[in-house]
Amino acid sequence: MKCRKILAAAAAMTILVSGCGSQVDTAEVEALLSQAKTTMATVESMAAEMTMEMDMGMNGETIETTTLASIRSQQNPLKMAMDMSMVMSDGTEVDQMQMYAVEEDGHLRTYMSTADVWYAETLELGELSQYNAEENMDLYLDNITDFKSAKQEKVNGIQTTKITGAITGDAMEEAIAGSGLTASAQSMGISEEMMASMYDELGDLPISLWIDAEGYVLKYEMDMTEMMQKVMNESMKAMGASEEDLLVKIEKTAITMVCSDFNAVEEIVIPEAAMSVPMGEHVHEE
Template sequence: MTLRKKLFAGFLAGAMALTMAGCGSTSANTSADTSGVEALLQKAEETMAGVTSMSSQMDMVIDMTLEDETFSTATTANIEGFYDPVKMKMDMTLSINGEEIQNYGMYVLQDGDTLTSYMDLGGAWYAQPVDLGSISQYDAQQNMNLYLENLQTFSEAGTEEVNGKSATIIAGVLTGDSMKEAIASSGIESMSGEFGMTEEELNNLFESLGDMPVRLWITDDGYVVKYELDMTEMMASLMSSMGTEDTGGIAFTKTMVSMTCDNFNAVEDFVIPADALAAESLA
């Protein structure tokens, strides 16, 4: 990998963390009265609250420009997860312009009030204490609940088949206030150093951001089989606000995050490798 790509990959890690700050919110739902759609959202809240395990695939596409070069990035994470208590297995791949630059596996295990991640980096395992906020981008159930509770100005946007299941598409937005509140629970403050910014500066930037479009694919029995976030405008606005000096001249042209889900309450248990459990702690 060239030095430029290494630097770009490091910057991308910070950008991904900023992207995922939009994946949680706690504001009240103030949507318009659309009874049919509202009933389906309520059904989904009830159904998803009873889900204890699922399989999911997260796909994130971030396209950027740097001087005269264009970088198209794709991140895919295949996840098997249990949620009470948390037990997750994930395989992630990051590619830039079609070239795979990183591939790693990770497990997350909850023991009482403690969560520990076990990551395989180049054949060596490392353990690290984590909190729920730091893994929220991979927690499909947590994100679904947050979107269902906070989606605003929503409406029906057609139907589509996902993993062989017919689903109604519900389109809405998360407000800037919701995204700002998400910062506190997402762990984004810890990434501020990647951009040479203080926590206060990041908070001020998020205050100026507009709404973020969200789409949910919901089956008649209330399972959310897919969700999608269009974060293009949010990230472009954020980078523009930061200025060239802080961003190194990188500009976002596309930022899309989607999660498809299946195998509800039917994930087979898995064993975390002994080498992972015996790994050196990075704490």
């Protein structure tokens, strides 16, 4: 009888401890988010390292790709410099690109170099939003809800509070569009109506933010696996595939941005070789 009482007390204590560990002080989290909004509003330049992982499985095999981007940005007006590469699971680099962008007259003048060729074209402001970490943070800080946890973790040696939650509704659609997934879906034959239907079927968009004591967002991460699977399924259906033919499994789609050098990025200078290229044309480097 005594042993049963001890076991019952231990079980009750286990439940109590696990329950307390899963609780989130919503007021404390919201205060930190408010502080982060104030702090990030003062940021005029920053650097970021973006990692986008996509793992796809088919016929028992998995293809893993990682897109890496080193980004420097300045705001008002927007100016960006970026080095990007795609790495396969065996370490092979399959694509490398250098890009500069500058805001002029409500548009972006962009200059891209790949395989020793400079390309110049004009884009709309929102077309590079997936690489503009500061712009994305405004959306995330304003709309993250449904807090799952808040715990202490270090990012690049700096103590932060990791807040895990979700983005829903219109903000979720905006976040997905800002990630570049909407544009990718449209290039795969997905119409706006099909995307709207997928949004209705999709649950929350999981997101995590790492915020330091001063309110700087040092890192954010989004899990877009579920959405990417729906895009892949709809794309294959648009190409005439049946339910039985939907064999591509999206095992992982995640975007991580690690941020630094707040208000410490040196003036971004676009190379003369790029500036000499007329918009809409391309020129080989000498």
